[in-house]
């Protein structure tokens with residue numbers, strides 16, 4: 001008798017659940033299509049380098065790799081589709097200056113995520129490449145807001161951060177960036193203090209990191225810290241505040257936009273603004289996005305790039 005024991009973190013979708021996913025997928029793909037985003041369907045498998053390029057260790061830790069029986073060497077099951085879009089933009093679509101692409105497919109995580117313990121996501125999102133300056137960020141954030149509305153969330157909120165703030169606060173520290181993002185994502189001041197005790201860092205930066213871990217890090221907080229940390233902090237803070245001002249002023253419907261220095265990336269390829277979408281009655285972020293020009297550069301095509309993704313399974317479970 002073969003073992004029919006389920007694999008932890010993986011599940012079948014049957015009947016109404018499968019239907020709910022397809023309905024949600026149709027709504028979002030229609031919205032992306034109307035907004036001028038063309039669908040791409042990349043394969044489930046990639047060379048590990050294509051997923052790791054410019055993406056930091058965290059993505060590598062989340063990626064299942066195996067040896068290909070057909071002789072193609074080591075292959076990876078994708079854990080995120082954004083690096084696949086980066087690869088496509090840098091290789092197959094090199095001739096096009098502006099690329100507006102969307103996707104919807106299964107990704108596999110090596111470890112269950114904290115939210116529902118699932119190792120499978122139906123990642124759906126958009127990537128806007130080649131639109132310079134704040135315009136690309138603004139377009140993508142508008143589409144993120146409309147996505148939350150189309151999905152049926154009540155009182156959607158976009159919280160916008162900037163990875164440059166954290167990089168400025170831990171400048172000169174020995175612990176790698178992923179240690180700090182993990183500590184801050186867990187909002188754990190005690191663990192953070194322990195790591196900070198091993199670092200020689202200015203008192204203002206130490207206190208600021210504790211504020212981030214306790215969630216006291218909105219617009220007022222950012223404004224109060226300009227001039228108190230270093231020039232890198234000030235540059236990221238002013239980019240963030242002016243972007244939020246611009247997006248917030250134009251946001252349609254009932255979507256609110258706030259600056260929050262504590263918004264952390266899921267993966268480590270973002271190089272400027274970051275955002276997360278929240279909604280009434282949902283404890284976790286329902287979408288993640290940000291700007292990743294540096295990852296494009298690592299893929300060999302230096303161009304501006306911003307996008308966001310969400311997990312359709314999480315959307316249908318929470319909406």
Ligand SMILES: N[C@@H](Cc1c[nH]c[nH+]1)C(=O)O
Nearest residue numbers: 082266288289290307308
């Ligand atoms: N793929 C990222 C979000 C993103 C898309 N584009 C840029 N960032 C994530 O799932 O966290």
